[in-house]
Amino acid sequence: MAAHPLPVENGVSTRVWSASVNGKSRQIIIRDHDILLDVLRDNVGALGAKRGCDMGTCGCCSVLIDGKPKLSCMTLAVETEGCEITTVEGLADGHHLHPIQTMFSECGGSQCGFCTPGFLVVCAALLESNPSPTRKEAQDAIEGNLCRCTGYQQIVDSIMEASDIITSEERLVSTTRPASNPHPGYGG
Amino acid sequence: MASDKKEMVGYRQQPGKLDFTRPGSGGSSSISRERESDTIPESQGGDLPQPWGPHRHDDLITGRVIGKPTPLIDSKWKVTGQALYGDDIRLPGEIIGRLVRTDRHYARVLSIDASEAESLPGVLGIATGEDAPHAFGVLPVTKDEHAMAVEKVRHIGDIVACVAAEDEDTARLAANSIRIEYEDLEPIFDIKDGLKDSENPIHDRGRYHIGESNVQKRVFQRFGRVQNIEDSIASHESSWTFKGVNHGFTEPHAVVAHWDPRGRLTLYTPQQVPHYVHRALADVLEIPMHQINVYRTFVGGGFGGKSDPFPHEMCAAILARKTGRPVRITFDREEVFWTNRGRHPSKITMAIHADDEGRLSGIETDALIDGGGFASFGHVTTYYNGVLHTAPYEIGAFHYTGARVWTNKPASGAMRGHGAVNSRCAVEVGIDDISEKLGVDPIDLRLANLLPPHSATITGFRITSMGMRECLERVRAESGWDEKFRNMPLGKGIGVGCGFFISGSGLPIHWDPNKFPHATVHLKIDMDGGVTIHTGAADIGQGSDTVVAQAVAEVLGLPMDMIRIRSRESDTSPVDLGSYSSRVTFMNANAAVSAAMQIRSELISAASEITGVDEKRILIGDRRVYSKDDPSNGVSYLEALHKAQEDRGALLASGSYRTPPMGKMHKGAAAGLAPAYSFSAYVAEVDVDVETGKIKVEKVWAAHDCGKALNPLSVEGQIIGSCHMGLGQVISEEMRYGRTGNLLNPDLLGYKIPTVHEMPEVVPIIVESNDPEGPFGAKEAGEGPLLPILPAVCNAVYDAIGVRIQELPMTPDKIYRAVESTCRKGGFESPLDLPSPRLVLTSLSKTLKERGAQHSIRDKMRRLESEIGDYHNGALFGNDPETPPEELDPDWHVQVLPDEEYLEEPGLAGSAWLHTERRHRGEVE
Numbered sequence A: 001m002a003a004h005p006l007p008v009e010n011g012v013s014t015r016v017w018s019a020s021v022n023g024k025s026r027q028i029i030i031r032d033h034d035i036l037l038d039v040l041r042d043n044v045g046a047l048g049a050k051r052g053c054d055m056g057t058c059g060c061c062s063v064l065i066d067g068k069p070k071l072s073c074m075t076l077a078v079e080t081e082g083c084e085i086t087t088v089e090g091l092a093d094g095h096h097l098h099p100i101q102t103m104f105s106e107c108g109g110s111q112c113g114f115c116t117p118g119f120l121v122v123c124a125a126l127l128e129s130n131p132s133p134t135r136k137e138a139q140d141a142i143e144g145n146l147c148r149c150t151g152y153q154q155i156v157d158s159i160m161e162a163s164d165i166i167t168s169e170e171r172l173v174s175t176t177r178p179a180s181n182p183h184p185g186y187g188g
Numbered sequence B: 001m002a003s004d005k006k007e008m009v010g011y012r013q014q015p016g017k018l019d020f021t022r023p024g025s026g027g028s029s030s031i032s033r034e035r036e037s038d039t040i041p042e043s044q045g046g047d048l049p050q051p052w053g054p055h056r057h058d059d060l061i062t063g064r065v066i067g068k069p070t071p072l073i074d075s076k077w078k079v080t081g082q083a084l085y086g087d088d089i090r091l092p093g094e095i096i097g098r099l100v101r102t103d104r105h106y107a108r109v110l111s112i113d114a115s116e117a118e119s120l121p122g123v124l125g126i127a128t129g130e131d132a133p134h135a136f137g138v139l140p141v142t143k144d145e146h147a148m149a150v151e152k153v154r155h156i157g158d159i160v161a162c163v164a165a166e167d168e169d170t171a172r173l174a175a176n177s178i179r180i181e182y183e184d185l186e187p188i189f190d191i192k193d194g195l196k197d198s199e200n201p202i203h204d205r206g207r208y209h210i211g212e213s214n215v216q217k218r219v220f221q222r223f224g225r226v227q228n229i230e231d232s233i234a235s236h237e238s239s240w241t242f243k244g245v246n247h248g249f250t251e252p253h254a255v256v257a258h259w260d261p262r263g264r265l266t267l268y269t270p271q272q273v274p275h276y277v278h279r280a281l282a283d284v285l286e287i288p289m290h291q292i293n294v295y296r297t298f299v300g301g302g303f304g305g306k307s308d309p310f311p312h313e314m315c316a317a318i319l320a321r322k323t324g325r326p327v328r329i330t331f332d333r334e335e336v337f338w339t340n341r342g343r344h345p346s347k348i349t350m351a352i353h354a355d356d357e358g359r360l361s362g363i364e365t366d367a368l369i370d371g372g373g374f375a376s377f378g379h380v381t382t383y384y385n386g387v388l389h390t391a392p393y394e395i396g397a398f399h400y401t402g403a404r405v406w407t408n409k410p411a412s413g414a415m416r417g418h419g420a421v422n423s424r425c426a427v428e429v430g431i432d433d434i435s436e437k438l439g440v441d442p443i444d445l446r447l448a449n450l451l452p453p454h455s456a457t458i459t460g461f462r463i464t465s466m467g468m469r470e471c472l473e474r475v476r477a478e479s480g481w482d483e484k485f486r487n488m489p490l491g492k493g494i495g496v497g498c499g500f501f502i503s504g505s506g507l508p509i510h511w512d513p514n515k516f517p518h519a520t521v522h523l524k525i526d527m528d529g530g531v532t533i534h535t536g537a538a539d540i541g542q543g544s545d546t547v548v549a550q551a552v553a554e555v556l557g558l559p560m561d562m563i564r565i566r567s568r569e570s571d572t573s574p575v576d577l578g579s580y581s582s583r584v585t586f587m588n589a590n591a592a593v594s595a596a597m598q599i600r601s602e603l604i605s606a607a608s609e610i611t612g613v614d615e616k617r618i619l620i621g622d623r624r625v626y627s628k629d630d631p632s633n634g635v636s637y638l639e640a641l642h643k644a645q646e647d648r649g650a651l652l653a654s655g656s657y658r659t660p661p662m663g664k665m666h667k668g669a670a671a672g673l674a675p676a677y678s679f680s681a682y683v684a685e686v687d688v689d690v691e692t693g694k695i696k697v698e699k700v701w702a703a704h705d706c707g708k709a710l711n712p713l714s715v716e717g718q719i720i721g722s723c724h725m726g727l728g729q730v731i732s733e734e735m736r737y738g739r740t741g742n743l744l745n746p747d748l749l750g751y752k753i754p755t756v757h758e759m760p761e762v763v764p765i766i767v768e769s770n771d772p773e774g775p776f777g778a779k780e781a782g783e784g785p786l787l788p789i790l791p792a793v794c795n796a797v798y799d800a801i802g803v804r805i806q807e808l809p810m811t812p813d814k815i816y817r818a819v820e821s822t823c824r825k826g827g828f829e830s831p832l833d834l835p836s837p838r839l840v841l842t843s844l845s846k847t848l849k850e851r852g853a854q855h856s857i858r859d860k861m862r863r864l865e866s867e868i869g870d871y872h873n874g875a876l877f878g879n880d881p882e883t884p885p886e887e888l889d890p891d892w893h894v895q896v897l898p899d900e901e902y903l904e905e906p907g908l909a910g911s912a913w914l915h916t917e918r919r920h921r922g923e924v925e
C-alpha cells in the first residue's frame, strides 16, 4: 500500500505513514527519507529499539516487520507502510513476559542490556518459526547481532531454555506466571 | 494466590498481628524453621564445606542468596525495553547538541567563524573553547583536556566547538557551516617519534617537562638480584607489537544536560565514574559541586571506555546553560572511536630467564605505549604494564622500563584488564617458550614457581588469598592437557596462559588527606520492611547493584524482592569512586555488609527485648529473628523491626570501606597495590588452517579465582564475556591507522568484534579461594578473566603449527606469512609438511614436579593455619622468607631511577630517561 503523499515542504516531500507498532495503529507525518529507527524512537516513542551503529553492523536496532527480523536503521520508514512492527516493548503480554524475555533475565542473556532488545526480537522470531532449535540453529539466528558483554554463550543458553518452555505447555504457565505476580516469592 | 486462607484486605501493620503469607510480613510461617544446614558454613556448625577455612563473615550467612545464581536485579527492565540509556532520556523541551570535530591531525586554531551557523533558523546556541578555559582529566596529576579545543587540536576528531539546535538536522547543518582556520603543525603518529624532542610538543604542561619530548610518563624499576639473571641457563627474548583496541561497547556515548529552574545542573550520562564527572563539571563550569546532580542512566557497556569525564559532557552542560533548554548529545559510532580511551598500542620487549633449578631468575620488560592525544589514565597504565606481572610467580629479579608518549591520535586509556593485558601476554608466551627450552611441561613449570598465599611480591604487593594453583590444576584436569599437549597433529593445538589482576586499587584517584572511604553504602528501612540501599556504585551491566543487594539480603535474611536500590543520582547516593580497577564488588559489598550488620544488630536487640533471649543466642533467618537454641522462640522480622523503630522511625545505617595501609615506600609503590588480587588460568584449544592461516578457537577451559562467587551467574557471564573480548584482540580487533595517520576503521564493519560464530565453547570454572578481607570472601571477576585468553591462544597456535607470532591480532595474513617463511627456511615444499612441535622431557621435569608437590602442601598450610610467618618474594632463591630481601642482601636492588650504566644502552622505552626533566618548556636545568 502506498503512503499518502503530502505537499512538498522545503524541498522535502512528506507523507502520512500508517503502520501498526506493537499492536497499536499509528498515523504519523514523516519525510520520505526518514529512517524507521528514527521514527520509532523519536516519533512513536518506542525507545526499546536501540541505535548502536546506524549502519547495519550491530543488530541493536532489530525489530520485527510483519514477523520478520529487520534492521530498522537500514529501513526507510516508507517501506513499512501498512506493516505490523514489533519492538521489544511488544513482546510481553501485560505482565506475562515472553519466555525468551524471562530466560534472558534468568540465564544471564543480558548484562548491560543494550543489545538485548535486538536479540530478543530476533530470538522471538526464531522461536516462532522454529520452537525447538538446535544450538547451532540458535547461533545462526543471532549471527547478525553483536553483544560485547556476554560472549553469546548465555544468550544461546537462554534461547534453549525458552525453547524448552515453549515446547512444554505446562512449564510455560509456571515459568511465565511470576511476572504477573507483583509479589513473586510470597506464597501465591 | 493459591493459599486457601481468607484474603485480608486493608490489614493493619501491627507487630505480631500479621498474616504470615503477606509480603514482607516475616516469613511464610509463624514458626522459625531450622535453617538448612547445607547453607551454613562448617565454621558455624553447618554442613557447607570450607576447604579454604573459615571467613570473618561466616556468622552473617543466612543461606539467602549468596552463592546462588541470581538474575540481575534490573534485568526485567532490560528485557522489556524499559531500561533507559543515555539517548533514551528525553526531557520536555529538549534540543539537540552536535559537536564540531576537527579534520586536522595537529593544528593551531587561528579563528572560528560561526556567523553562518548562528544565522540558521533553529540554531539556539554555539560554544567554543573560550567558553570553558579550565582543564580537566580523570587523574588530578594530568589534567590536559578541555571541553573544546583551547589553542590547539590534537587529533582528527578533537572537538573544536559545539552547537545546539531545535532538531538534529539543523544541528548537523550548523556544525558543518562553522568555518575554522588552522595553522597546521607537524603531527606524529609513530610511537617512537614521541620519544624525540619536538618543536611543538603536543602538550605544554607547565612545571614538568621531560625534555622537549612528548613523553607523558616514564617509569624505571629494578628489583631483586641481577646475579640471578646472570646465573640463568635459559632465556626467552621477544619483541611484541600490540595494536590499539577499542572497547566496542554497544551503546555509543550520549548525554543530556538540564539546568533546573532553581539553577542546578542535572547531567544524565552513562558513566562508570559519576563522581569524577561531578568534580570535573564543577571545575569546568565554575560552580560548586553541590549545584550539580550527576544522574547515571543505564550504561550500555563500559569496559573502561566510559570512565573518564568527557568533553562532550562538558559541552552539553555549557550548551544547556547558554540556551536554557535541556540539551541531548548522542554520538555516532564514528565519534566513539574518536573518543576512544581503548587499550594502548604498545611495543613491548621482554626477556625471561630461568636457572638450572627451573626457577624464574628474572623478567626484564621494556614497554613503550602510545597514549594518543591525551593523558587519561595513562600515568597508571605506564606502571601497570610492568608491575602487574610481578606475580603470581616468584622471581629472582625484575627490571621494568616503561614510557607513555603522546601522539596525534585519539587518546588511549583504561580498558578491561587495564595495562596488564599486553605485557601479561608477553610473559605467559615467554614462559611457554622457556619451558620448551628447559624441556619441561609449562604447567609444571608454573606450579613450581608460584608465590604462596599471604606473601609479598618483589615490588611489595601484599597477596592474601591465592587460588592460582587450583586454577591451573583444574584446567589441566578438565581439558585433558596431559594427553593433548604437544601430542596433537599439525594444525591442532592446545595452550595455557595465566592471569593476575588487582581487585580494587589501594589508593583512590584523588589524594585525600582526610581519609575518605572508597565506598559508602546507606541503608534505610521503614515500616514496610523493605530495604532501600543508597549507593553510588555504578552498575554498568556487570551487576554491581545486584551484588550489593545480595549482600544486604544475605545479612538480613530477606528475599531479594524486599531490597530496592537507588544508585543513580549523586544527590541521593553517597560518594563512590566508580566502576574501575575491579573495585566495586570488593569495596561496595564490604561497605554494604558493614551497614547491614548495624541493622542486624538493632533487629537482634529488639528481638531480644521482646523474647528475653540473650542477644548472643539470637539468629536471623528467613524473615524471622529467633533463638538459636529454640527456633520456635522468636519474632517475625517485621515485629523486630517495628520494635526497633519505636520512638525513632526508620532505621538508618551507613557503612563504608577503606583499604588497609599496605605496600612499600619507593616511588610508584602504590601503583598496582590492591586489597586483594584475582588469579586465573585458561587452556585454549585451537584449530589453525596452515594453508590459509585462519585460526578457529574451538574450546576454552577458563578457571578464575574470584575468592567467592557471590553470584555465580554473573561470574560465569564475566568469564565468558572476558574470553570474547580478549579473543577479539588476539584474532581480529585492531584500530588500523594508515600511513598518513588516519584511522581507517572507525566503524563496526572494519573494526572486527567476534560474532557468535567466532566464539569458542567456554567452560567457566570458578575457584573460590575465600579472601580474608573480601565480602564473604569475594574478589573481582570482571577484568582478570580477560588476561589469560590472549597467551593461551598464542601458545595454542604455536602448539598447532610451531610458529610464534609476536604481533596481535594474529590475522590470517600474518600467520600465512609466518608459515611461508618457516617453510622457506626449513626447506618444506608445502605447509602441510611442517613438523608439529613435540616435547622431550628433561630431568628437570622431575625436580619441578616434586617442588610443585611440596609447594602445594606449603600453600595449604599457609591458608589454613592461623599462625603463619611472612613470606617475601626471594625465598625460593635462598633468602629468608620472613624478612624483606633488601634488608639482608646488599645486592638486592630496590631502584626506581636509572643509573649511568643503564643509560649507556637503554631499552626503547627506557630511552625516555635520556631527557632531563625541566620546570618549564624551553628552560634548561
Ligand code: FES
Binding pocket: A050, A051, A052, A053, A054, A055, A056, A057, A058, A059, A060, A061, A062, A071, A072, A073, A074
Ligand atoms: S543500529 Fe542498526 S545495525 Fe547497528
Ligand code: FES
Binding pocket: A109, A110, A111, A112, A113, A114, A115, A116, A146, A147, A148, A149, A150, B250, B300, B301, B541
Ligand atoms: S549485554 Fe551488553 S552488549 Fe550485550
